[in-house]
Amino acid sequence: MEPLEFEMFAHEILSRLPSKCVGRFKLVCKQWSYELSSPMFSIIHSRRMSNCEHRKLITLSMSSIYIDNLIGGMVDISERKFISFPVDTPISNLTILAYQYGLLLMCIQGLSDQLVLWNPTTNKFLNLCHNKPKSYFDIKADAVGIYLDSFNDVKILHLQRRMDDVVPRVYSRNTHQWKTLTFFKGPDYASRLYLWSSDTLCKNVLYFASPHYWAPAKSYMIAFDVVYETFSKVSIPQCTHVVARQSRFF
Numbered sequence: 001m002e003p004l005e006f007e008m009f010a011h012e013i014l015s016r017l018p019s020k021c022v023g024r025f026k027l028v029c030k031q032w033s034y035e036l037s038s039p040m041f042s043i044i045h046s047r048r049m050s051n052c053e054h055r056k057l058i059t060l061s062m063s064s065i066y067i068d069n070l071i072g073g074m075v076d077i078s079e080r081k082f083i084s085f086p087v088d089t090p091i092s093n094l095t096i097l098a099y100q101y102g103l104l105l106m107c108i109q110g111l112s113d114q115l116v117l118w119n120p121t122t123n124k125f126l127n128l129c130h131n132k133p134k135s136y137f138d139i140k141a142d143a144v145g146i147y148l149d150s151f152n153d154v155k156i157l158h159l160q161r162r163m164d165d166v167v168p169r170v171y172s173r174n175t176h177q178w179k180t181l182t183f184f185k186g187p188d189y190a191s192r193l194y195l196w197s198s199d200t201l202c203k204n205v206l207y208f209a210s211p212h213y214w215a216p217a218k219s220y221m222i223a224f225d226v227v228y229e230t231f232s233k234v235s236i237p238q239c240t241h242v243v244a245r246q247s248r249f250f
Contacts, residue, residue: 039173063091098199099146104117147204153172
């Protein structure tokens with residue numbers, strides 16, 4: 001089969017099959033394994049499965065990681081599958097930060113926090129902090145998100161808070177390179193009194209809630225346009241009855 005013909009066959013036919021079937025087809029030959037392991041196929045397959053009634057729930061316990069089926073909003077443990085994390089570290093050190101397109105953005109906590117992109121279906125991973133300074137990622141200060149650009153390139157947004165500045169960086173899965181963007185200017189944006197949430201992707205915009213710990217009136221939300229890669233500030237309506245120390249856009 002010609003490469004172009006097989007690519008169309010994989011994207012239009014095989015991408016509609018469950019992950020277990022796709023895994024079996026990878027054993028047919030090298031061409032099938034290569035195409036079915038490509039980032040493009042992973043994205044298409046994830047989108048197909050997200051519209052399917054059968055979804056997956058991944059759970060990190062103190063001693064194991066396992067995946068259950070979600071059927072009709074209920075957890076089905078009859079076909080529970082145990083998997084291993086590809087990095088030798090205690091599971092208690094792992095935190096799920098964000099997820100999109102079948103990919104999990106993980107933090108490995110330790111002497112220096114590591115930012116890892118993990119595909120639990122193929123068990124492949126990418127350490128985004130490789131060859132970076134020890135303080136490159138800080139789970140207590142930074143925020144991250146995953147999005148897909150107009151060229152179907154999976155990208156990671158990393159909002160890095162250091163001293164008095166916020167440094168936004170974007171990682172490209174296609175080029176394996178980081179680039180630095182421009183953020184707001186102001187004295188308070190990098191303050192640790194703001195408790196940044198994880199990302200919420202909605203209509204090509206990543207949202208990060210940023211409630212102020214002591215002064216709710218100073219709370220705001222960061223909106224990142226994934227098409228133009230620009231930031232804007234969104235006000236959060238105030239509630240006079242509650243001091244919101246944590247917020248999340250949904």
